[in-house]
Amino acid sequence: MASFIVVSDAPPEEWQSFVTETMQDASGKKVRGVAVVYLLAEPDEDGATVLTGYFNTSVEDKACAAAHIQADVVDGIARANIRDWLDRMERDQEEGDGE
Secondary structure, three states: OOOOOOOOOOHHHHHHHHHHHHHHHHOOOOOOEEEEEEEEEOOOOOOOOOOEEEEEEOOHHHHHHHHHHHHHHHHHHHHHHHHHHHHHHHHHHHHHHOO
């Protein structure tokens, strides 16, 4: 199992277990690259609100990672709205507007 080191003024208790679990999940797989995205609570000294880091990733790998994140976004939107959509579809069918 790989080790994980965090350098910080305060330990990141809220997300350290997530990172550890994610690394454990990946430990049995042949990982060839890693992409990390940090969403900052406030802008850093350069005004950045997001920090990214990459290990052994090509431009194509970054595009693939972005596509997977976008798919997660679409899934989240669908899950958050599915009940409303199904209710609307049912009403439309009852009213004869179902297309």
